[in-house]
Amino acid sequence: MQGKIALITGATAGFGEACATAFAAAGYHLVITGRREERLRELQQQLEQAHAVKVKPLVFDVRNRKATEQALGSLEEHWRQVDVLINNAGLALDLSPVDEGDPDDWDTMLDTNVKGLLYVSRAVMPWMKARKQGQIVNIGSTAAKTVYAKGNVYCASKAAVDALTQGMRIDLLPWNIKVTAIHPGAAETEFSLVRFKGDEARAKDVYKGFTPLSAKDVADVALYCCSLPPHVCINDLVLTPTAQANAYYIQR
Known part of the structure; x- marks a missing residue:
């Protein structure tokens, strides 16, 4: 199988689905992962x-270390x-x-x-090291x-992603592996619907009064970061709507 390969987690919706679409259009073969098998198959x-590409779906939950190791370990050499x-x-x-938070929600987020990011990266990094090439893109947030x-x-979880990205960049430097963090601001995806546990009205209110990012906007930036010459690496990138200054200030 000739051509580049991108492995994208959480590909069943939002940024992950948009990244899969953008990278496939650019000619990448894909390994797409997620918990919802029907969406992955579709x-x-x-x-x-x-597109003239091959797509390999893997159904597993990144929170489950053994399932992650088994799924990625099952991939054929190519x-x-x-x-x-x-x-x-x-x-x-x-x-x-914080004093009223649900510890079950804390566990799920962390x-x-x-x-989950660590489990997947731990499985894939040795493959990149063996070839002395590759790029890891961690999707963070302005919340970091x-x-x-x-x-x-x-x-806190996204600040950890920020710190881990910096650590990966340092530790993988001898193997010529690029590591990039993309920190999107307000983007209209399933994010708020998930945060508010299906409350559609509350989720829609988040994006009222301004034009938020789309999933495609973030995917286009990710593809750009991965399309640069071999000697160029964007280490850290914050992406917001024009109406947003940071995680707190939005002009509505």
Whole structure:
């Protein structure tokens, strides 16, 4: 199988699905992962029909270390020639003061946003090291840069992504591996619907009065970061709507 390969986590919606679409259109073969098998299969069929690429779906939850290791360990040798890893799987749950937060929500956010990223990266990094090439793109958030009221644990999880990205960049430097963090601001995806646990009205209110980012906007930036010459690496990039200054200030 000739051509580059991108492995994208959380590809069933939002940034992950948009990244899969953008990278497939650019000629990348894809390994797409997520928990919702039907959505992964639909995306596989759609992208293989629209573009001359192969798509490998893997159904697992990045929070489960053994499942992650088994799924990625099952990949055939040609699928392990990963050029780009996009650690996108992540979520926010609830918006409560830290003293009123639900510890189950804390566990889900930390297990997905931090540990899931580590589990996937730990499986893929040796493949890149063996080839002395590759790029890891970690999807963070403006919440990594500016803590906001009631964001507490979510902000902490994305700050961890920021720190881990810096650590990866240092540790993988001898192997010529690029590591990039992309920190999007307000983007209209399933993010707020998940955060507010299906409350559509509350989720829509988040984006009232201004034009938010789209998932495609973020995917286009990710593709750009991965399209630069071999000697150029964007280490850290913050992306917001024009109406947003940081995680707290939005002009509505």
